[in-house]
Amino acid sequence: MALSFLTLTRGRGRFDLADWLTWAYLVLALLLMFGPVLWVAMSSFKTEAALQEYPPTFLPLAPQTATVEGYDEPLQLFRVTAGEHEGKVLAQIRRVGLMSQMVDPADPSQKFQVNINDRVPEREFALATENYSVLFERFNFGLYFWNSVFITVVATIITVLFNSMAAFALSKYKFRGRTLVFVLIVATLMIPPTVNLVPIYLVVSQIGLVNSPWGVIWPAVATPTGVFLLRQYMLTIPDDLLDAARMDHASEWKVYWRIVLPLSAPALAVLVIFSVMWRWNEFLWPLIVLNRSEQFTLQLALNSFQGDLQTSWAPLLAMTVLTLLPITLVFAVLQKYITTGIAQSGVK
Amino acid sequence: MLATVMTAPSWLVSAAFGLFERPMLALQKMTGAQRIAWVFLLPNLVIFSAFTFLPIALNGIYATTGSDRILLGERPFVGVENFASLLACDNYLQPNSCERDIFWRAVHNTGYFVVVQVGLMVLFSLLTALILNRNIPLRGFFRGVFFYPVLLSPVVVALIWKWILQRFGVLNAGLEGLGMPTVNWAHMGFYTLILLAGLQAIPADVYEAAEMDGASRWRVFSRITMPLLVPTMVVVVVLSLIRAVQAFDEIFVLTGGGPGSATLLLLQYIYETGFAFRPQLFGVAAAASMLMAAVLLVLTLIQLRAARSRAEG
Numbered sequence: 001m002a003l004s005f006l007t008l009t010r011g012r013g014r015f016d017l018a019d020w021l022t023w024a025y026l027v028l029a030l031l032l033m034f035g036p037v038l039w040v041a042m043s044s045f046k047t048e049a050a051l052q053e054y055p056p057t058f059l060p061l062a063p064q065t066a067t068v069e070g071y072d073e074p075l076q077l078f079r080v081t082a083g084e085h086e087g088k089v090l091a092q093i094r095r096v097g098l099m100s101q102m103v104d105p106a107d108p109s110q111k112f113q114v115n116i117n118d119r120v121p122e123r124e125f126a127l128a129t130e131n132y133s134v135l136f137e138r139f140n141f142g143l144y145f146w147n148s149v150f151i152t153v154v155a156t157i158i159t160v161l162f163n164s165m166a167a168f169a170l171s172k173y174k175f176r177g178r179t180l181v182f183v184l185i186v187a188t189l190m191i192p193p194t195v196n197l198v199p200i201y202l203v204v205s206q207i208g209l210v211n212s213p214w215g216v217i218w219p220a221v222a223t224p225t226g227v228f229l230l231r232q233y234m235l236t237i238p239d240d241l242l243d244a245a246r247m248d249h250a251s252e253w254k255v256y257w258r259i260v261l262p263l264s265a266p267a268l269a270v271l272v273i274f275s276v277m278w279r280w281n282e283f284l285w286p287l288i289v290l291n292r293s294e295q296f297t298l299q300l301a302l303n304s305f306q307g308d309l310q311t312s313w314a315p316l317l318a319m320t321v322l323t324l325l326p327i328t329l330v331f332a333v334l335q336k337y338i339t340t341g342i343a344q345s346g347v348k
Numbered sequence: 349m350l351a352t353v354m355t356a357p358s359w360l361v362s363a364a365f366g367l368f369e370r371p372m373l374a375l376q377k378m379t380g381a382q383r384i385a386w387v388f389l390l391p392n393l394v395i396f397s398a399f400t401f402l403p404i405a406l407n408g409i410y411a412t413t414g415s416d417r418i419l420l421g422e423r424p425f426v427g428v429e430n431f432a433s434l435l436a437c438d439n440y441l442q443p444n445s446c447e448r449d450i451f452w453r454a455v456h457n458t459g460y461f462v463v464v465q466v467g468l469m470v471l472f473s474l475l476t477a478l479i480l481n482r483n484i485p486l487r488g489f490f491r492g493v494f495f496y497p498v499l500l501s502p503v504v505v506a507l508i509w510k511w512i513l514q515r516f517g518v519l520n521a522g523l524e525g526l527g528m529p530t531v532n533w534a535h536m537g538f539y540t541l542i543l544l545a546g547l548q549a550i551p552a553d554v555y556e557a558a559e560m561d562g563a564s565r566w567r568v569f570s571r572i573t574m575p576l577l578v579p580t581m582v583v584v585v586v587l588s589l590i591r592a593v594q595a596f597d598e599i600f601v602l603t604g605g606g607p608g609s610a611t612l613l614l615l616q617y618i619y620e621t622g623f624a625f626r627p628q629l630f631g632v633a634a635a636a637s638m639l640m641a642a643v644l645l646v647l648t649l650i651q652l653r654a655a656r657s658r659a660e661g
Contacts, residue, residue, distance in 0.1 A: 022479050026490055029476070032533070033493050036508050037500075043511065056515050166392035173385035181389065188400050190648040194594045194615055195641035198410050198622050198634045199403035202418055222395035252384045253372035257365040281501035283597045284615070288623050299503045303601055306507055317511065324504045331499050335492045338499070342538065343545040 037324065044317035045127040051313055062126035066091050069108045078102065078119040085112055089122055131318040139315060141322070143294065144301040147213060148280060151297060155217040156275040160268060162221055167230035168256050172242060182231070189224045197288065204289060215289040216297075220279065226271045233267035234260060270341035273334060280327060298323045407641075410634035416627035423631070430635035451636060453609045454617035461599075461613060462592040465528050469588045470581070473536050477543035478573075491544065495537035502597030505534045510602055527599045527611055534598065535591070539584045546580030547573070582654035590647050593640065614640055 043051060045060040065074035068091050075091035078100070090102035090112060100119065102112045135141035170182050193200060200219055201210075209215030237260060245255050261268070283299045290296060296304065302319055305311045331338065376384045406420070411430055413423035438445035443452035480491055497505065509530045550573065558568050596615040599605070605612035605620075614636070622633030 018482075022482055022484060025475075025479055026484070029490070030493055033496060036512055036533075037496075040508050040511060043515075162392040162395065165388040169385040169388035173382060173388075175382060175385050178385075181393070184401075185392075185396065188396075188404070190645055191400075191404055191641060192590075192594060192644065193400075194596075194618075195637045195644065196400075196403040196407050197618065197637065198630045199406035200399055201623070202406065202410075202420070203398055203402060205418060218395060219399040222392050222400065224400075227392065246381075251369065251373045252376050252381060252388075253365075253368055256388065277499055281499075281503075283501070283503055283601075284619065288619070299501055302503045302507060306510070306601065307604070313511065313514075316507070320504055320507050320511075324500055327499050327501070328496075331492075331496060335495075336488065339488075339491055339495055339541060343541045 037328075040317055041321050044131055044314070044321045045129070046131075046314070047128045048312055048314045050128075051317075059125055060127055061123035062128070064122040064124045066105045068103060068105050071103075071108075075103070075105075077105070077122040078114075079122050080114055080119050082118040083114065085114060086118075090114065090119075128314070131314045132322070134315050135318055135322070139305070139319070140293075140301075141319060144296050144298045145322070147295060148298040151213050151216050151286075152276055152279040154213075155220055155279045156272060158217065158221045159223060159226055159275045160271055163223060163226035163271065164230050164261060164264065164268065165256070166222075166227050167234050168260055170227070171231045171234040171237075172239070172255075172260065185224050185227050189228075193219070194284070197284075201288060210289055211292050211295050213290075213295065216279075216282070216286050219285065220282070223275070225274070229271055230264060230267050233264050237263050269337060273330070273338055273341065276330065277327065407634050407638060410630050411638050412631070414631050416629065418628075418630060426631065430631045431639075434632065434635055434639065448632070450609055450612065451617055454612050454614045457610070457612055458593065458595070458614040461528065461595060462589060465531060465592050465595075466585065466588045468528065468532050469536060469539060469592075470585055472532060473539035473543055473584065474581070476536065476540045477547055480540065480544055481547040491541070494540050497534045498537045500534065502534070503601050505530060506598045506601035509533070527602055530602065531592075531595065531598050535588075539588060542584055542587075543577070543580055546577050549580075550576045579654060579657050582657075583651060586647055586651040586654060590644055590651070593643055593647070 039058065042058055042060055043056075047062055050057070050060065050062060064077045066077050067074050071093065075093060077089055077091055080086055080088050080090060080102075085102075088104065091105050093101045093103055093111070095101070095116065098116055099113050100116050102114050102119075104110060104112075166185075170178060204210060204215045204219060207218075209218065241259055241263075242255050245259055250258065281299065282297075283303070286297050286300055287303070290300060293301075293304070298319075302316070302323060305316050305319065372384075372387070375387050379387065409420060410423075412425060412427060413420070414426040414429065415423050417423050433447050434451055436447040437452060440446075440452065443449045443456060446452040476494055480487060480494075484490070500508075509526055513526055554572055554576075555568065558572055563571070594615055595613050596619070599611055599613055600616055600619075603611040605616050618633045618636050618640070621629045621636065
């Protein structure tokens with residue numbers, strides 16, 4: 001039985017054990033896949049003190065305080081859980097050993113002694129937005145964000161332009177060496193950049209691109225995946241269309257960008273999504289090329305902050321949320337295109 | 349929807365492409381309408397040559413030369429010394445007996461990581477794909493649920509799990525064990541998607557015929573679903589193998605390779621030997637890269653074969 005529920009491809013009208021197991025799995029998966037991200041998002045709005053609290057809460061809660069007549073500072077509120085004042089909400093004046101001196105905010109004249117084990121802090125929902133503002137004030141977040149956006153946008157534009165030009169040449173012209181060039185490009189899919197780190201670094205450093213965003217952009221733009229994807233798509237565009245345009249004296253460049261590019265929009269969209277994802281998330285190559293913190297991308301900044309023991313979790317979590325936000329938004333809007341695009345091309 | 353997003357700043361795009369109109373026309377008059385293809389190929393080929401073809405050729409030169417200089421002219425030829433030092437070992441099962449013990453520790457860790465990680469990955473993504481292939485409502489939504497972490501950056505993924513672990517007070521105890529579940533969590537959706545496409549390619553009439561014959565569910569699964577899914581499974585296994593051999597980002601951010609070198613993987617060894625540590629042993633890093641490339645090449649050739657048999661079958 002354990003495995004047999006997997007074999008069904010269609011439900012049969014009744015809700016049997018197989019369906020129960022399926023839904024249990026899906027609900028568990030929902031919690032496991034979204035839960036951690038959601039919890040980090042919630043935690044990013046907690047104060048540093050609330051982040052240390054045990055057991056952890058899901059919602060960002062902050063201790064509630066009240067201004068009581070006769071006291072300059074706001075006092076923290078507690079709910080008394082045992083003893084003669086059980087059920088009351090009192091404000092704490094000070095703590096003396098195991099006893100807490102408390103006062104009723106409504107009637108400040110009377111003071112009570114309450115055992116600290118007999119009271120729990122009153123908490124309210126409060127967003128510690130300072131975790132986010134501090135990123136801009138102290139952590140240079142704007143700069144890292146800009147570096148990441150610059151690399152992602154520029155690299156994606158160049159990738160789409162260069163790859164589509166190459167794909168156009170490889171799919172719409174007959175010339176000597178065409179097959180050789182295509183095979184050479186596709187063959188490099190077998191040799192990922194990770195095995196050529198040292199010589200790529202030599203080239204980048206010789207052009208003087210170490211510690212420059214262009215040192216991340218240029219090595220990444222001539223993707224074999226993109227050329228392959230676009231070429232396969234452009235092969236399906238009928239040549240008659242191109243010839244008709246040429247009859248009307250359109251230049252080859254015009255044929256490329258007025259006819260072939262617009263007709264390749266679905267494949268271009270897939271490449272745009274891939275490229276944005278690749279460049280925004282890239283880690284190892286920027287880590288090698290960008291050594292000065294003012295050039296860091298968000299990923300590098302996150303990594304260097306988490307390694308720094310001086311950094312507290314509150315701003316780090318806020319930064320994590322801001323880093324995953326753009327990709328999450330893209331995903332929410334384009335989910336269908338992304339999943340079908342990847343399922344069809346088998347790359348990521 | 350997507351088309352609107354992409355064509356929204358169309359006047360800008362038109363203006364940008366229009367700029368090239370005249371120079372390209374002039375070029376076309378020089379080359380003729382056929383050889384203009386090379387002009388279209390050129391930008392991509394230049395970048396490709398500089399950052400892919402040339403490095404592939406240079407890697408071997410680095411691997412056979414020594415010293416910590418990056419310029420090739422300043423590097424003395426040392427023959428197979430870099431490879432020899434990496435492979436010098438009394439007993440390959442005991443990294444301590446090797447000249448470059450950290451390299452062998454990394455090889456061991458990577459081997460262990462690859463085997464366990466790929467096993468878990470295939471198991472869970474197969475289970476998930478089978479479940480998503482059932483006739484459930486909201487299938488598209490659930491497919492998205494599993495796929496969402498695939499898009500997140502490895503650094504973010506690592507930080508999310510590091511935070512959860514530290515929050516429940518098991519940071520020091522559990523960090524080493526966390527690497528694999530984290531990688532699985534992040535990438536499972538990708539393989540699920542491929543397997544789901546494979547499952548949906550199985551024609552429905554095969555199932556209908558089995559149902560008419562009164563075949564049990566287990567029999568349908570073992571005699572129809574699995575055999576027809578094998579080519580897709582091979583693709584998934586090899587793809588996840590290729591990725592696992594090059595694993596770096598998540599583990600590096602989570603553990604930094606520690607404690608000690610308990611979670612140090614091959615790519616981190618290459619990164620540290622060639623770039624992070626001084627002196628920068630480019631030759632050793634390149635030699636280690638080439639050993640890794642050899643493994644990847646074999647795996648990719650298997651994948652190509654599998655992909656071909658999938659396309660034919």
